[in-house]
Amino acid sequence: MTENDRTQFESILTAIAEIFDKQLSGNQLDLYFLALQDLNLEQFKKAGNVITQTSRFFPKPVDFREAVKGTILDKTTQAVLLFENAVRKYGYYDSVIFADKLIHACVEALGGWQEIYQDWGYEKWVWVRKDFEKHYEYFLKNPPVNIPERLIGFHEQNNNIRGYLEYISKPVLIGDGSRKEIAGGESLSGLKKSLQS
Numbered sequence: 001m002t003e004n005d006r007t008q009f010e011s012i013l014t015a016i017a018e019i020f021d022k023q024l025s026g027n028q029l030d031l032y033f034l035a036l037q038d039l040n041l042e043q044f045k046k047a048g049n050v051i052t053q054t055s056r057f058f059p060k061p062v063d064f065r066e067a068v069k070g071t072i073l074d075k076t077t078q079a080v081l082l083f084e085n086a087v088r089k090y091g092y093y094d095s096v097i098f099a100d101k102l103i104h105a106c107v108e109a110l111g112g113w114q115e116i117y118q119d120w121g122y123e124k125w126v127w128v129r130k131d132f133e134k135h136y137e138y139f140l141k142n143p144p145v146n147i148p149e150r151l152i153g154f155h156e157q158n159n160n161i162r163g164y165l166e167y168i169s170k171p172v173l174i175g176d177g178s179r180k181e182i183a184g185g186e187s188l189s190g191l192k193k194s195l196q197s
Helices: 003-019 026-035 041-054 061-069 072-090 101-109 113-118 122-141 154-162 188-196
Strands: 096-098 172-174
Touching: 003 026, 003 041, 026 061, 041 061, 072 096, 072 101, 072 122, 072 172, 096 101, 101 122
Parallel strands: 096 172
Antiparallel strands: none
């Protein structure tokens, strides 16, 4: 938010305070504005709406932020579900690119895309999942520096080693927003054959 949004911000926050039978001082309004400046006015309004519908107590700045961006638990749960679904759907054969690159960092920390899949099994997965969650929460607070662009699948690795570069498929894109889950394309030679027939 900018100083131009301040009057509207204070009006909304004062109205929220009234709902919770609380009065805010000028200093409190200043501190809330400073703490929430990274949100835009629309995000702040949406967060205020969520909070007035779900909270029993007057919110702290972190409550507004979590209402907009989700809690660490929300983000971790979403990442684990995306990862589990990708492993079930694609296995370790396809290379994948998650829109959420922290998933890449977690998978690498746990041994890599192919290694995790080969260890797949209910008893083992319970512990792998817990480790994944711990890594993800850590990386949310301490973003890693070197994150691989994609997680290499068996086909890409094997064909690359053997020099069959024309048989390497595009990686599968997995994520939200503008990069919805899209199945990876055919290999170039497979695409040429399908066009010729």
